[in-house]
Amino acid sequence: MTHRYWPLFDLRLSTADLELRPMTEDDLAALCDLLPDDVEQDPAATTYDVADPRTRRGTVLHQTYWKHYGTWSVDAWRLQFVVRRAGEAIGMQELEGNDFRTLRTVDTSSFLVTEARGLGFGKQMRAAVLALAFGPLGAQAAVSSAWHDNHASLGVSRSLGYRPNGVSLLARDGAADILSHLRMTRDEWLATGLADGVLIGGFDPCRPLFGLPST
Numbered sequence: 001m002t003h004r005y006w007p008l009f010d011l012r013l014s015t016a017d018l019e020l021r022p023m024t025e026d027d028l029a030a031l032c033d034l035l036p037d038d039v040e041q042d043p044a045a046t047t048y049d050v051a052d053p054r055t056r057r058g059t060v061l062h063q064t065y066w067k068h069y070g071t072w073s074v075d076a077w078r079l080q081f082v083v084r085r086a087g088e089a090i091g092m093q094e095l096e097g098n099d100f101r102t103l104r105t106v107d108t109s110s111f112l113v114t115e116a117r118g119l120g121f122g123k124q125m126r127a128a129v130l131a132l133a134f135g136p137l138g139a140q141a142a143v144s145s146a147w148h149d150n151h152a153s154l155g156v157s158r159s160l161g162y163r164p165n166g167v168s169l170l171a172r173d174g175a176a177d178i179l180s181h182l183r184m185t186r187d188e189w190l191a192t193g194l195a196d197g198v199l200i201g202g203f204d205p206c207r208p209l210f211g212l213p214s215t
Ligand SMILES: CC(C)(COP(=O)(O)OP(=O)(O)OC[C@H]1O[C@@H](n2cnc3c(N)ncnc32)[C@H](O)[C@@H]1OP(=O)(O)O)[C@@H](O)C(=O)NCCC(=O)NCCS
Pocket: 038, 039, 040, 108, 109, 110, 111, 112, 113, 116, 117, 118, 119, 120, 121, 122, 123, 124, 146, 150, 151, 152, 153, 154, 155, 156, 159
């Protein structure tokens, strides 16, 4: 363990093609450079009067990074992983737990640079964090939500075995639109056998940060 005070920085998830590591401050600027224009950011995020939209979005990503680690608690955590292929950053995968010790449910969100899409990597990186959630974290369910026309995000969920879990009508660009919800249970995940394709390293020292007893 090299990060005794914040052991999340030693956590590693590996799939056939990808390595996922929790984001560090050193990754931030490079990830902001990569952030694709079609990635939705929190509409409630603080923004500043900056003309260049890329800079404005990058500033939001910086404050989001600090917020997630700065407000981390065992009952409300959001872990952003940098996704690398052959050592090169190609995207980000987030795993989120709210009231996790009670609800045992995780949510996810992600992006890939456009050149890395449609190659199965979205599915691999989601499977990586699901292996962590349903494995050492002991989740009972995973949920995901996407606009009805986000076929890639919905495709990742359906392809991994999530089932439809209702819709919400929400404001989007000034009009009402449909957000689709999906859900997968622990048994459904275990039936996929996909956990076998994911290696998890460095988790044990992180257990207290998730409210789990030390081993
Ligand atoms: C969402 C995203 C991460 C998915 O990654 P990806 O690498 O493109 O997806 P994959 O190649 O792993 O595809 C997974 C499944 O979805 C399907 N799929 C992918 N893109 C699709 C599309 N545009 N239309 C229909 N199906 C699609 C694939 O066929 C595959 O299903 P299969 O295994 O049954 O063949 C990526 O497209 C992205 O970064 N999008 C922009 C950001 C975003 O919208 N993020 C989600 C919001 S939280």
